[in-house]
């Protein structure tokens with residue numbers, strides 16, 4: 001099976017919200033609300049097989065975010081085949097009224113050559129009855145010698161928006177950020193909500209657990225809640241960069257807003 005699709009019914013109604021996840025990359029490629037509207041951007045030119053990650057949806061960056069280390073960009077988890085986890089450890093929250101999928105990634109012999117650690121990465125994707133999508137990552141150090149390892153991690157989420165110039169992001173005002181377009185130099189954001197007028201690639205530090213993406217044209221707000229992920233990245237490639245990314249398709253500044261959450265500091269396990 002290449003992918004799995006799960007849907008959730010609002011009680012007493014027949015309308016369904018759904019998500020689709022590929023085993024390739026443990027990658028969510030679609031999230032639809034109960035009106036059938038797609039909430040994620042996945043490129044029409046995306047390739048759903050190795051060696052590159054699927055362009056769009058929610059790539060999982062692990063064990064490295066970006067080029068913050070010696071591994072390939074964004075680590076290898078996004079271009080490995082994950083498995084369905086047949087026996088995930090229990091979760092504290094009830095799942096009765098939710099749809100979910102459990103995936104697991106373990107290192108291959110090849111991966112261990114470039115990153116010499118043993119781990120189990122369990123990913124649960126949950127869809128609530130209100131259509132909320134939740135991703136939970138549980139990473140366990142299974143090194144036989146008990147040696148600790150560190151990593152960085154991100155959900156590199158591509159949200160679908162109407163027109164990027166009509167989008168505002170609230171929750172990042174006055175925070176410090178590293179600007180990837182200026183050699184990761186550190187700046188402090190102004191007091192206003194974030195808007196887009198050109199390419200943006202910024203890592204906001206120590207962000208609040210609630211951030212909102214407001215899409216005025218679509219009259220839609222994405223409310224992002226996170227736990228255990230201190231930093232957040234805002235990226236939109238704008239026209240010139242978008243044209244240079246072959247699998248992004250005919251994307252222009254008005255099609256997609258790209259967003260992700262990350263752990264910029266190395267987490268030790």
Ligand SMILES: O=P(O)(O)OC[C@H]1O[C@H](O)[C@H](O)[C@@H](O)[C@@H]1O
Pocket residue numbers: 066073074180201233235
């Ligand atoms: O093309 P990818 O490897 O998926 O990376 C897409 C983007 O990811 C991050 O946001 C980086 O900061 C960008 O510089 C990069 O262009």
